Amino acid sequence: MTRVRRWLPGLLLVSPSIILIAVFVYGLLGWNFKLAMTDKHDEIAEIPGNFVGLENFTGIWSEERWGLSVRHAIVFTVVFVGGALVLGWLLAFLMEKGIRAESGFRAVYLFPMAVSFIATGVVWRWLMNSATGEQAVGLNRLFHYAGLDFLQWQWFRDPDWGMAAMAIPAIWQMSGYIMALFLAGFRGVPEELREAARVDGCSEWGVYRHVVLPMLRPVTLSALIILGHISLKVFDLVVAVSGKQIITDVPATFMWTAVYDSHDPAKGATIASYIVLSVAVFVVPYLIWDARKGKRS
Amino acid sequence: MAAVAVSVAGLLTLSACGGGDKQESGGGQAAKKVEVFSWWTGPGEADGLKAMRGIFAKQNPNFEFFDAAVAGGSGDQARALLSSKLQANQPPDTFQGHAGAELQGYIKSGKLESLNFLYDELKLKEVFPQQLIDQISVQGQVYSVPVNIHRSNVLWFNPSVLKKAGIDGAPKTVEEFITDLDKVKKSGKIPLSIGSQWTLVHLLESVLLGSLGTDAYNALWTANADWSNANVTKALENFKTILSYAGSPQDDWQPAAKQVADGEAAFNIMGDWAYGYFHNPPEGGLGKESHKDFDWAASPGTDGTFMWLSDSFTLPKGAPNRDGAIAWLKVAASKEGQDAFNPLKGSIPARKDADQSLYKDYLSWDLEQWSSDKLAGSIQHGVVANDQWRQAITDAVGLFQQDKDVAKFQQALVAAAKNSGQ
Numbered sequence: 228m229t230r231v232r233r234w235l236p237g238l239l240l241v242s243p244s245i246i247l248i249a250v251f252v253y254g255l256l257g258w259n260f261k262l263a264m265t266d267k268h269d270e271i272a273e274i275p276g277n278f279v280g281l282e283n284f285t286g287i288w289s290e291e292r293w294g295l296s297v298r299h300a301i302v303f304t305v306v307f308v309g310g311a312l313v314l315g316w317l318l319a320f321l322m323e324k325g326i327r328a329e330s331g332f333r334a335v336y337l338f339p340m341a342v343s344f345i346a347t348g349v350v351w352r353w354l355m356n357s358a359t360g361e362q363a364v365g366l367n368r369l370f371h372y373a374g375l376d377f378l379q380w381q382w383f384r385d386p387d388w389g390m391a392a393m394a395i396p397a398i399w400q401m402s403g404y405i406m407a408l409f410l411a412g413f414r415g416v417p418e419e420l421r422e423a424a425r426v427d428g429c430s431e432w433g434v435y436r437h438v439v440l441p442m443l444r445p446v447t448l449s450a451l452i453i454l455g456h457i458s459l460k461v462f463d464l465v466v467a468v469s470g471k472q473i474i475t476d477v478p479a480t481f482m483w484t485a486v487y488d489s490h491d492p493a494k495g496a497t498i499a500s501y502i503v504l505s506v507a508v509f510v511v512p513y514l515i516w517d518a519r520k521g522k523r524s
Numbered sequence: 525m526a527a528v529a530v531s532v533a534g535l536l537t538l539s540a541c542g543g544g545d546k547q548e549s550g551g552g553q554a555a556k557k558v559e560v561f562s563w564w565t566g567p568g569e570a571d572g573l574k575a576m577r578g579i580f581a582k583q584n585p586n587f588e589f590f591d592a593a594v595a596g597g598s599g600d601q602a603r604a605l606l607s608s609k610l611q612a613n614q615p616p617d618t619f620q621g622h623a624g625a626e627l628q629g630y631i632k633s634g635k636l637e638s639l640n641f642l643y644d645e646l647k648l649k650e651v652f653p654q655q656l657i658d659q660i661s662v663q664g665q666v667y668s669v670p671v672n673i674h675r676s677n678v679l680w681f682n683p684s685v686l687k688k689a690g691i692d693g694a695p696k697t698v699e700e701f702i703t704d705l706d707k708v709k710k711s712g713k714i715p716l717s718i719g720s721q722w723t724l725v726h727l728l729e730s731v732l733l734g735s736l737g738t739d740a741y742n743a744l745w746t747a748n749a750d751w752s753n754a755n756v757t758k759a760l761e762n763f764k765t766i767l768s769y770a771g772s773p774q775d776d777w778q779p780a781a782k783q784v785a786d787g788e789a790a791f792n793i794m795g796d797w798a799y800g801y802f803h804n805p806p807e808g809g810l811g812k813e814s815h816k817d818f819d820w821a822a823s824p825g826t827d828g829t830f831m832w833l834s835d836s837f838t839l840p841k842g843a844p845n846r847d848g849a850i851a852w853l854k855v856a857a858s859k860e861g862q863d864a865f866n867p868l869k870g871s872i873p874a875r876k877d878a879d880q881s882l883y884k885d886y887l888s889w890d891l892e893q894w895s896s897d898k899l900a901g902s903i904q905h906g907v908v909a910n911d912q913w914r915q916a917i918t919d920a921v922g923l924f925q926q927d928k929d930v931a932k933f934q935q936a937l938v939a940a941a942k943n944s945g946q
Contacts, residue, residue: 270607270629292919292923352775356775357772358772358774359772361788381772384773470720470721472720472922473721473925474925484915488915488918489911490607490629490912
């Protein structure tokens with residue numbers, strides 16, 4: 228009886244969330260994978276769909292649009308994750324050097340986090356207007372006023388580097404958050420360690436290179452995971468900036484048109500599965516590493 | 525973990541929204557509710573719906589109109605919600621849809637009732653143009669009542685920009701159009717303004733019609749259509765040439781139309797909803813004067829053909845209040861209903877016996893053309909191609925916009941026609 232009393236209240240407390248997550252996350256994930264392996268290519272007709280194995284998963288690679296959207300997602304991810312990490316680290320580094328009104332700056336850099344991707348997208352759509360020359364508005368206009376006309380370009384409508392432009396609003400939004408993570412990391416390095424290094428004749432740069440950076444590794448990894456999964460799932464920002472256009476197509480927007488415009492649930496589920504798998508590639512190793520570390524300590 | 529928690533919260537809010545729908549189909553104490561599902565929420569269209577609703581209330585005191593409109597231009601969001609309702613077999617009493625192939629998915633899966641009985645009862649086959657009836661019939665059955673007609677093949681232009689470039693009058697053929705575009709380019713203005721990707725599909729349908737001619741265009745949507753022939757190649761080459769004169773793409777059709785109104789660009793090809801935007805007072809439009817600040821003509825090579833699209837209402841099988849829905853369809857089909865709705869929406873009635881004095885300026889030209897022209901159906905606006913086909917064409921246009929490869933474009937269109945299941 229006393230033993231029951233010990234674990235039952237705890238179980239009761241967490242069971243609603245366990246049930247909800249089991250049904251709405253893992254249950255629906257499973258349902259999605261099942262749908263992706265059927266030939267239900269018509270949304271309204273009441274056909275259950277026959278099991279076709281991995282046919283949809285292989286077939287989609289012959290579609291030009293899929294190749295394009297995967298390429299776009301990779302360019303976006305590399306630029307966004309790289310950009311936000313470097314910029315966030317730099318901001319944290321400058322903060323850590325002890326500038327005046329630090330808390331003020333911290334708030335300023337963190338504020339973009341409070342804005343939704345949709346709002347960010349609407350503003351940046353205007354800033355990144357692709358008109359040049361006489362008709363330029365937004366940033367292109369600013370370049371014009373500053374006499375930097377050669378910097379004017381098509382932004383997200385550029386066929387080759389459009390997705391890199393699409394990453395700029397995302398970097399703007401997330402780098403403050405990454406700064407906060409790194410700043411906490413910097414602060415977590417005990418002053419004694421740095422002192423010890425300096426006493427041993429280490430230069431200031433050497434202190435960072437050999438003492439601080441290695442200790443930031445867990446923080447960097449967390450930041451990488453957080454940015455990576457946001458990036459692979461990106462949908463709202465792209466839709467707010469350019470809508471459902473091929474020129475900025477990513478897997479998530481392709482999934483949307485497959486389901487709601489082409490009325491092809493199986494194809495939509497296939498794309499959704501690929502998105503989940505790509506995020507899992509990021510997240511699962513991290514979870515394993517995290518669990519092992521937890522056991523050790 | 526945070527992400528998991530967030531997505532669970534998201535799902536909870538979603539399901540909460542879903543739960544809210546249930547109350548719509550209830551009711552039924554005093555006056556029985558008729559749930560009318562549409563996406564008419566914008567200025568003009570919502571006013572038109574209200575006017576029809578007034579007539580409905582007067583004629584049917586025993587029914588209560590329930591407005592189940594979902595906001596969002598061209599009905600993207602509305603249709604996503606609608607298909608989930610139909611899948612769950614909980615249809616609204618009647619819903620809006622583009623007349624023509626867009627409804628095919630619903631018809632094939634048996635979600636709609638044939639309206640032939642209503643057409644016979646009201647003798648609608650005599651008041652709608654025969655070609656319209658032919659183009660919306662599926663195996664002799666009609667499944668919707670068209671309320672209004674919009675025209676897709678309109679060339680909008682700025683007379684003073686044309687004058688400066690040394691062009692007198694709108695181009696009559698596609699070849700003339702290309703020559704004129706070149707003249708404008710030399711005068712330093714944007715020859716043709718374009719918007720986001722869908723406006724290019726809109727442009728494509730006008731270029732196809734103008735290059736192929738009406739009969740060949742209409743044949744593209746029949747069972748044995750040949751998309752691979754040399755005439756189509758020529759039309760796509762024209763499309764490529766015309767696109768090479770386009771300005772940088774704007775966010776949507778309005779900013780593209782505005783470039784013409786502002787004198788930055790010479791031409792724009794857009795449906796006739798652009799007229800309201802050009803002409804209406806500054807709250808909803810640009811307040812421009814027709815024939816002076818802007819002007820229009822049939823898009824090049826399409827004079828004498830009316831490329832139409834139409835909003836229509838349907839009767840879903842298992843409608844909770846079938847009698848109420850039929851009462852609504854009768855209002856929507858009537859002269860009185862259509863003449864109340866269309867002047868406000870900025871479109872013309874599908875009926876041939878409309879009161880001409882209600883339609884002024886552009887609309888009077890439109891009405892005149894409607895009664896005399898041959899008809900062709902729009903691609904982008906759901907008349908000739910079902911959703912799958914249209915989406916495949918849209919994808920092909922989006923990819924073409926990047927690589928400008930005509931041969932590949934044509935292959936994609938051939939495949940789209942083959943795989944459409946239409």
